Amino acid sequence: MVRTIGVAGTAKNTGKTTTISTLLRHISRRSNIKVGLTSIGYDGEEIDNITGLVKPRLFLKAGNVVATASKLINVGSAELEIIKETQIFTPLGNVIIARVKKEGLVVVAGPNKSGELKKVVDVMIEKTGCDVVFVDGALNRIAPMAVAEGLIIATGAARNPDITELVRETRHLCDILDLNEAEESYRKLLQNVNTIAVVDKRGQISNYRYSALIHNDMVPELMKIITEDARAVYIPAAVSQPALEKLVDIIDDGLKDMIILLHDPIKLLVSASPGKIAGTIDKIKALKGRIEVLKKVPVLAVTVNPFYPRYMFDKNTYEPAYIDENLLKEEMQRALPLPVVNILKDGPDEIIKILRL
């Protein structure tokens, strides 16, 4: 069973919070599951901070556990009992882990960095006995989700109202998150390496001073340690697509005996659109090279939302608008080997089944 589930949106208003709240309401009805909830941002408020449109809030049953900022403890209708006050700081106060004493809505702003998120999730599972912890995303942010054991991606018209483009992008996104895991030997060899490293055919490691490859200027210097004997280039932190593309262009044919290794696929996602990244991956494959990760972040399902806030120029406001929901779901399902759910229409059953809750 996957115990830490991240719900990530591709943009604001793609239905991330609707997905998570629907799941919570459904799972809450069953008494045998203890749910934990936290967020890498702040997403429980009624009015969207930026567009001014109303957003739903999150419901938790008594006995469930929430990790949220101290200033939000008394904001929702749920009555909370503090279990642990952490030293993890957010703009809304330190993160508090609390048990729901009386059911109701909660407002959640939890740890916003992966290291801190991991600590909090561990406490929720090991100390407070949560069977499953949902991590609510924020905006299009995905980096801290590297901690999750499985992802639900919420996308929709708010990301792009053009169905063809949206489907293509989602497909690329899922492909990237589904990059193969490297062989065990590499995983062992590199697990404690914190900088960019080149592994040669004898298994010797040469280090480069940066851990992230995020600028074209870094590539020439990196090339100095990529010798004929190089078998793998490991980048533990972020990789920007243009820099990766440049690296690939320079190594060129040399890639056929080489693997580009990343810590996790999310490190690749933070710098460019999935389409561009997919293009670079295709290039690597065309050169008979491989790009793999030490740790996968499997996508469990994709939820689609036909809603988007349409900007009204004459009124300087956003108004609710919708694209064809059936077409959106059909096209998306055709492109993905994963469950595709319109959560508002289909309900959470299919996702619950995959989660084996």
Add this chain to the structure above:
Amino acid sequence: MSKVLEKVMDAVDLETFLVCDSEEEAKKLAVQMMKELGFNDVSTVFVQHLGPGARVRVRGYIYKPGARYNWLFNKKD
């Protein structure tokens, strides 16, 4: 009285610019506007008519001294 108006400490002032022909007309319109908005105890605080119209400030008292001020009684909704 609406729940929101109960939170007014004493009076609601409405300020605007009325397109009209005279100060007298402006006064009349301003008071009529307040009555239409549902204010009972209305008075014109300021009116100045020049050229295209009148700058007005018109006031609707919610509570006058000695009244029962609902904000004092700390009712939560």
Add this chain to the structure above:
Amino acid sequence: MTSQKKKVLLAPLDPVHDIGLKMIKRGLDLAGHDTILLPPDYTPEEIVKAAIDNNVDVILISRTLGYRVAEILGSFIDLAEAAGLRERVKIGIGGMAIKPELAAELGFDAGFGPGTTVEEAVAFVEGRRYVKEDKGARKTKKDLTEKHDYAFKNKKIEKLLNAIADEIIEYAKGKTTPGIERAKIREKMFEASDEAELRQLRKEYAAFCDDLVKVYYEKGALKEKTRQLTSEELNALKSYLEKTKSKMKPSLLQHTETNPVVFIQYGTGCPFMDIAHIKTCEAWGADGVVHFDPSWGARTEGFYEGFITHEEDGSVITYENLKLIKDALMPSTLWQVRAHRGLNTPETVFLAGKVGADLTKINIAYGSLGGGTDPERLAVDAVAAIKYAARFKLPFDVVTNEELCGVPAHKAFAGMLIVAMLGLKLGARPILQPLFCYSPEVMISGQMEDNYVDFNAAKILALKSIVNAPIWCGAPIGFLTQTEDRVQSSLSTALHAALASSLEVDGISIASADEAYSGGPISAAARVDTLRATQSAFRFFGHTKILPTEKAEVWARKIVEGIEQTLESVVQNGSFVDSLYKGLLGSREEGAYPGRAGRGTVKNI
């Protein structure tokens, strides 16, 4: 510098440099930190690389918000996280639309929105918990008299005042009035040990009262439009005050140490509305509040008892009402209960002292020439009242509102100085209160045809050339210059405040923006308007002086000469009280009429 030196990267994620970021850079430099300000329009990748290359401890980003900008900032944070920066580098975001909630949503460690101080950003960099400097909490009660020794620079005037004040004290000796007797009985009531004694004292008290008040002591009846507050109302007030007090973070009006203390006047008729307005004014920075009683209270012998509200201007003076208001005040708020003009002057000062007021207000000349009280009665009452003021250590101001009747400034000032000297002789600390207004005298004689500055300045210069006494401009400043338009009204008040400050006076009383509006009670919003305007004027001028024309000096000399002549005429006349009747301190032609309330009530013991 107390904390460790930090390396800070400041980066505008905007096409232009944010002024706020530059201000923060300056603050950080002054605090001894290393700062790197990146040029505008760097990409997120370039910013993250610069942070890695320079091994910084903190990144401060500035960005103006729009719809997609949230995603851009979210991507930046993601990149920083994926690049491994987040575990050791703190990242803050600043911009016009930034709130802590938004910073949390975007994943930043802190958000700096409008109103953020440089100190707040420095505290974030240094890892300190930022405690907003609470200027209001540091607010302490000011003593308007502390810088003044009452030394006379004008010896001629001092000599004349000595003679007149001595004569008044001599005149009042062996005389009493119903007002004085009631004050004595009221004092005994506070010392009464049982209900029977109290009943007896009430009976005695009622004997010195007018019928309107007598019926209250006999049958509990109050005058029309007046009622006792219910216990439900009093309980509601208690919880309202508890809640309000816990939320008070008062603003500070003064920008420099030379800005005067600012008073507001209240007297809506209802103690609750008064308190609501007082708390509002305190929150917006008022330093002091002045209690206005109803005009009928000044013409009626005797006070009611209990918690009383009434539906007319002026709030009824009772011990209980005053106590209610006193308990509502912030500890730093100066509180004046005025007693200057009526038949209850001694008892008002006694009650004010007993409840714990900070200031009172007494003037025989105004009270009898413009306030409707018989000169003889008020002279005798005032001596008793000033003695209470001295006993309770209540400084009292001497108003010169007879100017509003048409009495020229020099005559009003002569009357004011006489009462001030009387106060000094009786051991009290008087405060001079010249009007700072567009008075009938100048309307007729034209001293304010060109500007409102010169003649007001002349008054202050004249008083300062006579004696080193505290000056509190009244009341309210700019009186008769304000119109019903709240912008004009607030501006006029603010400019008069700036002028008063430039003249280095100790206090001012300001009006609300409703000053010229007579169609109904003053609104709380109108009070906020002038307090904000005054604060803005103090901020604008700082230590800058307003330069009057040479006429100010000329008129100041004329005022001093006029005061001397007036005082000489009073000395020649022999009796101060008689001088009031005769119009030496303001004549009928000038608009001053000796009052009749309480005439013939002075008794020899």
